[in-house]
Amino acid sequence: MKKIPFRQCIAAIMLVILSCSAQKTYKVASPSKNNEVTFSLTKTGQPQYTLTSGGKKVLEPSLMGFEFDGLPKMTDGFRVLSTEKNTVDSTWEQPWGEFKKIKDNHNELTIHLEETGGQKRKMDIIFRVFNDGAGFRYSFPKQPNLNQVKISNELTQFVFPADENVWWIPVHRENSYYESHYRKTAMSKTDTINTPATFETKSGLFLALHEAALTDYASMTLLKGKGNTYTSELVPWADGTKVYAQAPFATPWRTVIVGKKPGDLVTSTLMLNLNEPSKINDTSWIGPSKYIGIWWGMHLEKFSWGQGPKHGATTKITKEYIDFAAKHGLNGVLVEGWNVGWDGDWTADGRAFSFTQPYPDFDIQEITRYGKSKNVRLIGHHETAGAAKHYESQLEDAFKLYNELGVNSVKTGYVNKYLDKKEWHDSQYGVRHYRKVVETAAKYKIMIDNHEPVKGTGLQRTYPNLMSWEGGRGQEYNAWSDDGGNTTDHTVLLPFTRMLSGPMDYTPGNFGFDYKLPQGAKVNTTLAHQLALYVVLFSPLQMASDLPENYEGRREFEFVKQVPCIWSETTVPDAKLAEYTVIARKDWNSSDWYMGAITNKDARRLSVPLNFLEAGKSYKAEIYADGAGADYKTNPYPVTIESKTVTSKTVLEVNLASGGGTAIRFTEVK
Numbered sequence: 001m002k003k004i005p006f007r008q009c010i011a012a013i014m015l016v017i018l019s020c021s022a023q024k025t026y027k028v029a030s031p032s033k034n035n036e037v038t039f040s041l042t043k044t045g046q047p048q049y050t051l052t053s054g055g056k057k058v059l060e061p062s063l064m065g066f067e068f069d070g071l072p073k074m075t076d077g078f079r080v081l082s083t084e085k086n087t088v089d090s091t092w093e094q095p096w097g098e099f100k101k102i103k104d105n106h107n108e109l110t111i112h113l114e115e116t117g118g119q120k121r122k123m124d125i126i127f128r129v130f131n132d133g134a135g136f137r138y139s140f141p142k143q144p145n146l147n148q149v150k151i152s153n154e155l156t157q158f159v160f161p162a163d164e165n166v167w168w169i170p171v172h173r174e175n176s177y178y179e180s181h182y183r184k185t186a187m188s189k190t191d192t193i194n195t196p197a198t199f200e201t202k203s204g205l206f207l208a209l210h211e212a213a214l215t216d217y218a219s220m221t222l223l224k225g226k227g228n229t230y231t232s233e234l235v236p237w238a239d240g241t242k243v244y245a246q247a248p249f250a251t252p253w254r255t256v257i258v259g260k261k262p263g264d265l266v267t268s269t270l271m272l273n274l275n276e277p278s279k280i281n282d283t284s285w286i287g288p289s290k291y292i293g294i295w296w297g298m299h300l301e302k303f304s305w306g307q308g309p310k311h312g313a314t315t316k317i318t319k320e321y322i323d324f325a326a327k328h329g330l331n332g333v334l335v336e337g338w339n340v341g342w343d344g345d346w347t348a349d350g351r352a353f354s355f356t357q358p359y360p361d362f363d364i365q366e367i368t369r370y371g372k373s374k375n376v377r378l379i380g381h382h383e384t385a386g387a388a389k390h391y392e393s394q395l396e397d398a399f400k401l402y403n404e405l406g407v408n409s410v411k412t413g414y415v416n417k418y419l420d421k422k423e424w425h426d427s428q429y430g431v432r433h434y435r436k437v438v439e440t441a442a443k444y445k446i447m448i449d450n451h452e453p454v455k456g457t458g459l460q461r462t463y464p465n466l467m468s469w470e471g472g473r474g475q476e477y478n479a480w481s482d483d484g485g486n487t488t489d490h491t492v493l494l495p496f497t498r499m500l501s502g503p504m505d506y507t508p509g510n511f512g513f514d515y516k517l518p519q520g521a522k523v524n525t526t527l528a529h530q531l532a533l534y535v536v537l538f539s540p541l542q543m544a545s546d547l548p549e550n551y552e553g554r555r556e557f558e559f560v561k562q563v564p565c566i567w568s569e570t571t572v573p574d575a576k577l578a579e580y581t582v583i584a585r586k587d588w589n590s591s592d593w594y595m596g597a598i599t600n601k602d603a604r605r606l607s608v609p610l611n612f613l614e615a616g617k618s619y620k621a622e623i624y625a626d627g628a629g630a631d632y633k634t635n636p637y638p639v640t641i642e643s644k645t646v647t648s649k650t651v652l653e654v655n656l657a658s659g660g661g662t663a664i665r666f667t668e669v670k
Helices: 006-021 262-266 315-328 364-373 388-405 428-443 490-496 527-536 557-562
Strands: 026-029 035-041 047-053 056-063 066-068 078-093 101-115 122-130 133-140 148-154 157-159 165-168 183-186 197-200 206-212 220-224 229-234 243-246 253-259 289-294 332-335 377-383 409-413 447-450 466-469 541-544 567-576 580-587 593-599 604-609 619-626 639-646 651-656 661-668
Touching (some): 026 078, 026 101, 026 122, 035 078, 035 101, 035 122, 047 253, 056 253, 148 229, 262 490, 262 567, 289 377, 315 364, 364 377, 364 388, 377 388, 388 428, 490 527, 490 567, 490 580, 527 557, 527 580, 527 593, 527 619, 527 639, 557 661, 580 604, 593 651, 619 651, 651 661
Parallel strands (some): 332 377, 377 409, 447 466
Antiparallel strands (some): 047 056, 056 157, 066 148, 078 101, 101 122, 122 133, 133 253, 148 243, 157 229, 197 206, 206 253, 220 229, 567 580, 580 593, 593 661, 604 651, 619 639, 619 661
C-alpha cells in the first residue's frame, strides 16, 4: 500500500473541511451584467449580501435581520427553503415627471428562508438588480407563529470596503424637517445620518443609499457602527417601538444607486420603479403649475399671516396677485394666512386652526370666482403646526370645500418639532398621517405640496397627486435664517443629495436682493443663477417666489414664464459635487430643450457639449447669462441676454460669475 505524504493528507483534510463549511451563494445580476448581488448565510445561518459594480466592490458582506419586543429575534439560525428568479423588461409612462417614459428592466431574486429550530418562522428577502443599482426588501408571509409584532430593530447593514466620503445631514439634531446644509466628511466622522446619503468612493464610483415605497413603516436612517459600517436605524414612536406590524407585511425597499459620475445618480429611476403603479385611474386633473404667492412678503415682514393692519391674505391683495398672474400667464396664486388660527403664537398649538373658516377680510367664494374669470386658480394652504389629529378631523370637510370652489392644489405645513407634540415627522406615526392626507386629497381631486414632510421615497408614482414637497432648506432661509441664508454651494449640491428623494419645492425666482432684515440673511446667488434653478431643481409645481413689483418690467422674467415645470427627458452634461452643476431637460410638450448651469462661490468657465440636442437639426439658443461685473456678494443683478444658432455638435462656452448661473432655452429652427 502506497504511503501518502503527511502534507498531502493535511491538504486533503483542509479541503474537505473548507468544502463542508463553505456556504452556498445565490447571485443575481443586472440586465447589463454590470451590477451583481450575492446572497448567502453565515455559519450561524444569518442572512448576508454583497454588491459589486463593474467588478468593483460596492458593499462588503452585510448582515440582515430583525429584533422584536417580546419575541425571539430573527437574525440567525435560518436555512434556505427555496429561491425564485424573475426578469422584468417593460416601459411605463408618468402623468408628469423628469422623464415621460420610464424603462423598468431588472432581474429579481427571492430567497425563501425558514428558521431551523424554535418556531420555524419564515422570512423572504427579495432583491431587484437594475443597471443603475439595486433594491431589496424583507417580506413576512402569513404564518402560525408570527402574527402581530413590534419591531425594536431592523439590523440591515451597509458595509463599505473603505472609509468613504459621504455627503450627509444629521437626524433630528438640527431640526425635524431635513432642513440642514449638507456636509462632506469621511464616514468615520458621522454618527446617525439621514437618507438619501451620497458617497464619493475611493474606487471612483458614486453611490446613494436611500429607500423606496415607505408605507406604514418607520423611516430608515443610518447609524454608524464599527469599521466602515452603517446599520439601518428606524425612527421610533414616542414609546420606543420602531414599527407596529401584522403579518403578512413587507418593509420598504432599501436602495443603492450606483453611478460612474454624479449625473448618473440624478437620472436614476430605480426608486420610482420600486413603487407600485398609480392607484388613481383618471389622472387628467393632475398637472403642473407655475404660480405666484402671498408668501415672500410675509417672510420679508411686509405682510403678516395673522390679522391686523399688515394682514396679507385679504380679498383686495389676493385679487391684485390674481391680476398679475393673469397678465403674465401664471395659473395660480398661493395664499397663506387666509384661515382662522394664525393670530398669536400659532406654532405653539395648531388646534386653533380651522380649515374651512376664512378670516372676515378674505372672501374665498368671491376670490375663487374672480380667479376663475381670469383663468387663475387659488392654491390652498393648510398649516397644521404639527397638530396632525386635529387636521385629520377636518380633512374631509376641508378638501370638500376646496373641491367645490375649484381649488385643486394645496400646500400643507407642519411647523413643529413633533406631530401631536410627541411623534417624529418621519416615524411610522408620521408616515401613516401623510399617507392619509394624500389619499383623502386624491378622493377630492386635489394635488398636494407637502412642507415639513416625511422624506420622499417615490410615492408619487402610486399617488401622482403628491406633486412636490419641501424636506430641505428652501428659499425662505434667505429671508430670516440667522446663519446668513443658504450657502452658494447649497443649490449646486441639492440635485445629488436631497433631490434624489423626489421633487423639491425650493421656490426659486428671487429678483430682488436689496432687502434688509435684522437677521442679516440674503440670497447668495446672482439673478442668472435664480433663473437656472427652474431647470436644475425639479418640481412640477414651480413658484415665482418674489414680490410682483420685482418682476415688472424685467426682461429676465420672460424665462420664468416660459420655462416648463415637467420634462420628457433629463440629462446631466457636466457636474462636480458642490462646485458646479449643468442639467438639460426636454419640454414635456414640445421639442424645446432647456439648460441650467450654476456654480458655487467660484467663478468658472465651462465647455458644455450640446449632444443632447437632436442630430441634424438647428436650434435657436436664447441665453440668459451673468453680465459684466456680476457677483453674488457685490452685484447680483447684471444679466446679458443673447441669441445664437447651435446644433448637437456645438460645444457651448458658459461663463459663470461667483455664485452665478446661466439659463438657456433651445428652440428648434423649423
